[in-house]
Amino acid sequence: MKSLIYLLLGTILIISCKKDLAPISGCTDNIAINYNPNAITEDQSCNYFNTTPYVIETPYGFPDMKIPFDNPMTVEGIALGEKLFRDPILSADKTQACINCHQQNFSFSDPIQFSTGIDNIQGNRNASALINIGWNTSFNWDGSSLTLEEQAFEPVTNSIEMHNTWMNVELELNSHSNYPFLFKQAFNINYIDSIHIVKAIAQFERTLISTNSKLDRYLKNEEQLTISELNGYAIFNTEKGDCFHCHSTNMFMDNLFHNNGLDNEPFTDLGRAKVTSNASDNGKFKTPTLRNVEMTAPYMHDGRFASLEEVVEHYDSGGKYSTTVDPLMKKLGVGLQLSNQEKIDLVSYLKTLTDNEFIGSD
Amino acid sequence: MKKTLLLISAIAFLFTSCDKDKAIKTDLTINFTHSVDDSELITNSMIYTNEAEENYDIQTLKYLISDIILHSENGNSLLLNEVHFIDISDESTFSFTYNDVPNNDYTSISFDMGLDTARNISNKYVNEDFHTTMYWPEPNGGGYHYMKFEGAYNNDSTFYNTHTGGTMGADYSFNYVENISLTVDNDLGNVSANINMELNNWYNSPNQIEFSSYGMGIMMNMMIQMNIQMNGNTDVFSVTIDK
Numbered sequence: 001m002k003s004l005i006y007l008l009l010g011t012i013l014i015i016s017c018k019k020d021l022a023p024i025s026g027c028t029d030n031i032a033i034n035y036n037p038n039a040i041t042e043d044q045s046c047n048y049f050n051t052t053p054y055v056i057e058t059p060y061g062f063p064d065m066k067i068p069f070d071n072p073m074t075v076e077g078i079a080l081g082e083k084l085f086r087d088p089i090l091s092a093d094k095t096q097a098c099i100n101c102h103q104q105n106f107s108f109s110d111p112i113q114f115s116t117g118i119d120n121i122q123g124n125r126n127a128s129a130l131i132n133i134g135w136n137t138s139f140n141w142d143g144s145s146l147t148l149e150e151q152a153f154e155p156v157t158n159s160i161e162m163h164n165t166w167m168n169v170e171l172e173l174n175s176h177s178n179y180p181f182l183f184k185q186a187f188n189i190n191y192i193d194s195i196h197i198v199k200a201i202a203q204f205e206r207t208l209i210s211t212n213s214k215l216d217r218y219l220k221n222e223e224q225l226t227i228s229e230l231n232g233y234a235i236f237n238t239e240k241g242d243c244f245h246c247h248s249t250n251m252f253m254d255n256l257f258h259n260n261g262l263d264n265e266p267f268t269d270l271g272r273a274k275v276t277s278n279a280s281d282n283g284k285f286k287t288p289t290l291r292n293v294e295m296t297a298p299y300m301h302d303g304r305f306a307s308l309e310e311v312v313e314h315y316d317s318g319g320k321y322s323t324t325v326d327p328l329m330k331k332l333g334v335g336l337q338l339s340n341q342e343k344i345d346l347v348s349y350l351k352t353l354t355d356n357e358f359i360g361s362d
Numbered sequence: 363m364k365k366t367l368l369l370i371s372a373i374a375f376l377f378t379s380c381d382k383d384k385a386i387k388t389d390l391t392i393n394f395t396h397s398v399d400d401s402e403l404i405t406n407s408m409i410y411t412n413e414a415e416e417n418y419d420i421q422t423l424k425y426l427i428s429d430i431i432l433h434s435e436n437g438n439s440l441l442l443n444e445v446h447f448i449d450i451s452d453e454s455t456f457s458f459t460y461n462d463v464p465n466n467d468y469t470s471i472s473f474d475m476g477l478d479t480a481r482n483i484s485n486k487y488v489n490e491d492f493h494t495t496m497y498w499p500e501p502n503g504g505g506y507h508y509m510k511f512e513g514a515y516n517n518d519s520t521f522y523n524t525h526t527g528g529t530m531g532a533d534y535s536f537n538y539v540e541n542i543s544l545t546v547d548n549d550l551g552n553v554s555a556n557i558n559m560e561l562n563n564w565y566n567s568p569n570q571i572e573f574s575s576y577g578m579g580i581m582m583n584m585m586i587q588m589n590i591q592m593n594g595n596t597d598v599f600s601v602t603i604d605k
Contacts, residue, residue, distance in 0.1 A: 060485075061484075061485050061488065062488070063488050063489045063493060064489055233501065234501055237499035237500070237501040237502065238499070238501060238502060238579075238581070238582060239523075239578050239579030239581050239582070240578060242579065244497070244499045248494050248495070248497040249493065249494050249497045251494065253494075254494045254495055255494060256494075256495065280406070321518070321519040323518070325519075327421050327422060327512035327513055327514065327521040327522070327523060328512070328521075328523065329521065330521040330522070330523055330576075330579070332519050332520070332521065333519060333520075
């Protein structure tokens with residue numbers, strides 16, 4: 001008798017269930033990225049995980065970019081990364097995206113000395129310009145991150161930046177109308193986690209490549225430099241200005257840390273030593289590339305110089321002594337002794353490193 | 363019991379006979395060492411004095427050694443490495459190993475300090491670690507620095523930069539040869555060769571080099587480049603073999 005009741009109840013349940021299910025059509029193949037578990041009728045709409053590889057062409061005078069083995073570049077991953085980079089969904093109050101402090105018009109940097117986070121708190125270092133960043137071997141002014149993926153973890157949870165939690169970001173993205181499909185498409189995952197969020201952002205950042213400046217065209221014999229720019233080119237590339245030792249090769253940086261004589265001791269920001277805990281690294285900061293330097297003001301790790309003219313004045317003064325000042329600052333106390341015209345020429349040359357296509361003004 | 367014993371001795375015999383037939387491979391490790399006045403280099407300490415009586419410290423030393431070759435009487439030479447970069451701040455650059463050196467009587471070792479004209483070409487080593495740090499700009503002749511040797515002299519805030527390279531395309535690299543006695547045979551096993559750089563000798567005899575004469579730097583100064591090259595080829599390098 002009892003079993004009869006159960007049977008009856010069960011039947012009712014099944015019938016009522018069936019009633020609730022409208023005959024949904026969709027992809028019924030559970031290995032497809034758009035598999036719809038509610039679909040009953042197959043509508044031939046199944047898409048399968050199939051990413052399109054993206055190859056970075058090595059620019060002249062650059063080494064091959066080292067792509068992490070566990071995060072190969074794909075068209076889908078890059079597009080997703082760009083969407084995330086521009087989406088304020090990553091910040092706690094959904095007001096701030098990566099792009100807010102790394103603005104394309106300013107070569108993916110911030111024209112303000114210290115960027116302001118969602119809680120209106122400012123940091124103490126100038127936001128780095130993201131140019132040819134895939135060739136960097138460490139990130140942040142003190143090199144605290146060793147990969148772009150690792151770096152992308154920081155701003156999201158930093159209390160003076162996006163001040164969010166990864167748990168919250170994951171919740172937001174997993175319940176979003178579009179992101180679950182995009183992540184499935186790019187990485188073939190069913191649950192969006194922080195690891196894949198930073199992977200996508202890093203893939204996008206590796207595509208921020210700038211090598212179409214006036215100087216590049218000059219080196220390819222496609223465009224001529226002015227007399228003033230050529231003079232600046234010579235000052236930059238000889239020990240007269242001695243810029244090239246740190247801002248070296250076509251990358252205009254050396255992936256190393258230097259104390260360029262900005263301050264006497266004690267330093268307010270220990271720089272590289274914060275990472276290494278080694279006093280010999282006090283006051284050292286990572287050499288930034290000079291590509292698009294015209295667009296990345298203010299300058300230095302703390303954005304203390306508003307203009308390129310001020311930067312040139314600093315080097316022309318020879319810099320200040322401290323125990324860790326780089327021996328390359330060999331005009332310390334004497335100065336470069338550039339004439340006013342030579343300073344103008346040097347700035348003119350630096351402006352030939354602007355790539356209008358990259359900053360989106362072409 | 364008897365059977366087991368027999369088996370053991372048979373196996374033991376097998377191993378012994380194997381050993382006899384098997385030649386021991388020789389891996390040659392080249393070590394780069396640095397001294398000042400015959401003592402091991404101490405960096406960042408103003409304890410050295412050159413012939414011009416300038417006190418100095420050594421903060422940076424990076425250099426390229428190329429075309430490292432073992433030579434033998436029978437004319438067979440062995441290229442050990444095309445280019446090796448040494449940086450005193452990075453111990454991993456202090457040596458490299460050439461595996462399985464062929465049997466021969468090696469009578470000398472030679473190498474170039476820096477890069478000769480055929481190798482000293484801009485972007486030739488674009489994917490090597492030293493590409494950015496040793497870069498030598500086109501307006502100065504292009505290619506790479508042979509050596510960056512930097513520090514302070516006389517007081518902590520006066521710096522010297524001994525940067526050598528192909529000034530305006532001139533070749534100031536030099537080939538150094540030293541006779542050695544190294545017989546590689548089936549019994550030798552691993553061996554190492556130590557290439558020592560006696561740093562103070564870059565500045566002494568036959569040419570006295572004064573840091574105070576460097577002016578705006580020496581990268582464009584052909585006379586100083588030539589004098590340093592001559593000093594380097596005189597008594598900066600020495601090679602010892604450890605068997």
